[in-house]
């Protein structure tokens with residue numbers, strides 16, 4: 001039995017042990033698209049599809065926990081996190097300037113049942129290391145999105161906070177990676193990963209964001225990207241090419257972008273049909 005498309009999100013309702021496979025993985029995506037057009041922000045359809053696919057992957061693998069967004073604006077990306085959060089978990093939202101009642105409206109649309117605890121952190125994210133969250137949520141976050149101040153200094157500081165907060169199997173997402181407007185964001189992310197390789201590994205980039213996981217868990221995400229992400233994006237209306245264009249020892253990161261040359265997966269220029277990771 002598939003849940004109707006308007007069913008509230010969160011874990012599937014109590015069903016027999018073998019029935020989890022009947023849960024419709026597109027439930028949150030459909031529900032989000034019912035109201036996304038009314039939410040102001042920069043979070044575009046391919047990134048929405050990508051987040052949704054990764055969040056469903058986490059759910060299917062039993063990866064649970066609170067989530068945090070730095071830089072909320074009017075709640076467009078936070079609303080998708082709210083849809084995916086398990087009941088009775090926490091969604092932390094950090095912004096130094098909350099932008100009016102629209103955030104509450106976005107979250108109300110996503111979570112009318114109010115079984116999710118929203119924790120507002122009003123303030124500069126570079127102070128997160130002295131906030132209670134640093135102790136209370138140590139290594140617990142399933143998902144963290146950095147989309148606040150786009151200086152290298154702030155991105156580096158936010159990544160340090162992510163190292164304190166992210167769970168061993170969580171995902172860290174950083175906005176405006178490879179954006180021509182914010183080259184310092186790209187520099188900060190690559191510099192951090194290069195100088196602190198024990199903290200995070202960059203497994204995917206594209207549609208304006210970087211996706212990182214803990215080095216000990218990153219193989220799970222790489223496997224998912226190589227084997228299932230293309231189909232998951234297509235199911236959400238995004239025809240993408242996943243590119244893995246060099247040897248893993250050189251850089252073990254997929255790129256994702258609009259479909260090129262009819263290829264769903266593309267290897268190096270000298271071996272286009274071979275994917276190594």
Ligand SMILES: C[S@@+](CC[C@H](N)C(=O)[O-])C[C@H]1O[C@@H](n2cnc3c(N)ncnc32)[C@H](O)[C@@H]1O
Nearest residue numbers: 041071072073076077095096124125147148149
């Ligand atoms: C690009 S908007 C976020 C967009 C939102 N994530 C979305 O996709 O809908 C950036 C937000 O970061 C906030 N911000 C900027 N610098 C910050 C800082 N140092 N600490 C916390 N929030 C900050 C701004 O107030 C703004 O709301």
